Amino acid sequence: MSTLVDRPAGAPQPPRTTPADLLPLLTASVRAVLTLLVPIAVLTLVAWLGAVRSTSSLAAVVRVGADGGLLGHGAPVAVIGGTLAVAPLGVTLLALASAVRAVRTWVRDQAAAERGVPFWPGTAVFAGGYGVLALLVALVTRSGVAAAGPLHALLGGLAVGAAGFALGARSHRPALPERVPAVVAAALRPAAACVAALLALGALTVAVALVHGRDDVFLLHRSLDPGWLGGTLLALAQSLLLPSLAVWAVAWLAGPGFAVGTATSVAPGGTVLATLPAVPVLGALPPQGPTPTATWLVVVLPVLVGAGAAALRRPRAGEPTGLRHRLAVAGLTGVLAGAAVALLAAVVSGPLGSGRMSELGPDPLLTGLAVAGEVAAGGVLALLLLRTWVARRGTRVPADLPAGLDAPAGGLLGRSRRPGRGTAGPGGGAGGAEPPGAGS
Structure with missing residues (x-):
């Protein structure tokens, strides 16, 4: 009630962030995943075209690129005769950069519309969308030759999405709770x-x-x-x-x-x-x-x-x-x-x-x-x-302190000054003591 009374008459009410404002984050998560996977798929396609003796199909080549992207998200890939579990952090950094770019675009759109940036709801929506997409990629690209772990893909996607949102919207990050x-x-x-x-x-x-x-x-x-x-x-x-x-x-x-x-x-x-x-x-x-x-x-x-x-x-x-x-x-x-x-x-x-x-x-x-x-x-x-x-x-107290100022009470690590270590006061007494009759 006090808010309504204190607001000036005729002042426009600032728009509030609604759940509809968070929906573009799902589109942003799709854009972030595609921005990573498409270049990887193109590189694997170029390698396949340059390999004269390759007998792999185009679908298998695309799956190899997807598995490489999932490997960068920490998802181990089971292959014939073993497992690949060493994540190329270069792919992880590219995925993180793609997520940050998508989030910054959404933050600019929110600022242009004069809407706020809810940090924690935005983190949940973007990371959730990113993680679900990583899970879908892991499920769609599974084959008898190679298969990425779905659970690891989901967790890795959630982690990359959350980190990407935190970096992309870091200027809107709330302070740490008092607890x-x-x-x-x-x-x-x-x-x-x-x-x-x-x-x-x-x-x-x-x-x-x-x-x-x-x-x-x-x-x-x-x-x-x-x-x-x-x-x-x-x-x-x-x-x-x-x-x-x-x-x-x-x-x-x-x-x-x-x-x-x-x-x-x-x-x-x-x-x-x-x-x-x-x-x-x-x-x-x-x-x-x-x-x-x-x-x-x-x-x-x-x-x-x-x-x-x-x-x-x-x-x-x-x-x-x-x-x-x-x-x-x-x-x-x-x-x-x-x-x-x-x-x-x-x-x-x-x-x-x-x-x-x-x-x-x-x-x-x-x-x-x-x-x-x-x-x-x-x-x-x-x-x-x-x-x-x-x-x-x-x-040590500087000798050229302005009149009326004294040295700080503690040293660099909180060490208090001992009596008698200060410089002469205005009247020449030790420790800046006031001379007799100064107040008269």
């Missing part, structure tokens, strides 16, 4: 920064390995004799694997390493390999045998990432600034970062057929635990060293 503990809310952003920094280090490690082992990579490529068209398509297919290899490199930097087949290991302590599949990018793997002891220094990098996240984090408004709270945030940052890396490791590991290739990628549990411990240790160590440095250095 979320302060330590959890404070650790979310530094944990995301730690994961991004670790992935960047992993990508840099892959780039260095490719440059260092370029001779072996080119040798494997030439041995396949793919021709110019096949070579181009092979290079494109391997580029979709590079983000997955970056996660493998994170596992290597953290210490546990990864496997490239059963009874194999690629870790800072050494490399144990057997016969590798004919994939040229695998020529960048370290050579067989033990590595120099100094290679273990790479484990310091995740520790430095955690230290940097803890030292550079700025507390939010109203957040406790005590050392105990900051230590708890640093520890939880490591736990969250480790959980995220473990999830990525689970997506990019698994079987790639049968036999020796039934074990590929890093161990999710060991990798997550290693990253969690190293990031948390780095953050805790950085805070303790910073606390010790401030305690020894003391709180």
